Amino acid sequence: MPGSGKSVVSRIISSILNAEVVSMGDVVREEAIRRGIPQDTVSMIKFAEELRRNYGKDVIAKMTLRHIKRRGLTGIVIIDGIRSLNEVKVFSDYGKVVIVAVHASPKTRYERLRSRGRKDDPRSWDEFKIRDDKELRFGIGNVIALADVMIVNEGKSLEDLRSEVEFKIKEAFSHVDNQDRSGS
């Protein structure tokens, strides 16, 4: 969910597993550049919605998988930005998936986004709720409910967050060999 800190957690996992992060948002952004679409977040969200409406709920996952193959990435790959179980299926049809969810309470996420204050971040609780609803409509709640690893990022220091992630990821990957792939 927005403001949970999933990008920070992706980077931490990347450094722990020495694996690359592929951001589904970046894959959408690349496609937008190719089509000459402006790259502010509002246009990006609209473009991603359009893609999903026109080509199916899993189209961005499919684009991301093509991107991974094109770059010749093998071993563990961290995928940042999964939104639905339809997207999970695209990756799990290709390789082993470990779902890592990052949770923070709505209150914490709202305060975090407010203090980040990017141009597109919500300016009010109502705006925040509308953005949350949009994420939930994709089906992200189902992915969170079925997560293999749950990271709670509630007012922790970066150091404590890192320790928690390290402990849980090492535990989860003790069962998975290095040919497998991971989604976050």
Added chain:
Amino acid sequence: MPGSGKSVVSRIISSILNAEVVSMGDVVREEAIRRGIPQDTVSMIKFAEELRRNYGKDVIAKMTLRHIKRRGLTGIVIIDGIRSLNEVKVFSDYGKVVIVAVHASPKTRYERLRSRGRKDDPRSWDEFKIRDDKELRFGIGNVIALADVMIVNEGKSLEDLRSEVEFKIKEAFSHVDNQDRSGS
């Protein structure tokens, strides 16, 4: 989700806050007894589905709220078994709600249900996935995504679980006065 350990966590919260647990499942069971419906879990799940189909997604929440009022419960009440944001709304229209989610990975939940081995617990991974899908269709993923407190119940001892719950609940309730209500 089934096997996450939400009933154990409800009981722990109950002892910490000295507040009563009202189980939405028990409210359904009571209604089933009134109507002479058998009380095995399969019949109970069917009956609950029928109630929701015939009287709306929030009917069991409304029945639970009536039950709470009838019993004259005031102050904090722990509600065990919320399945959707429609149900959350029934309670939040009545009082302040703190959503507590209990998470465990599918692998852990499956092993827990298998070792519990109640007559109605899943006998195979496929049966387990079907039951999970049913829960997700209610919209429980959205409730988990918007939880105010996330308890991770992944192979912890009861003592460690209790400490985590105690810490997080006390933190969450330091912002909430005693006239408010809580859902789990």
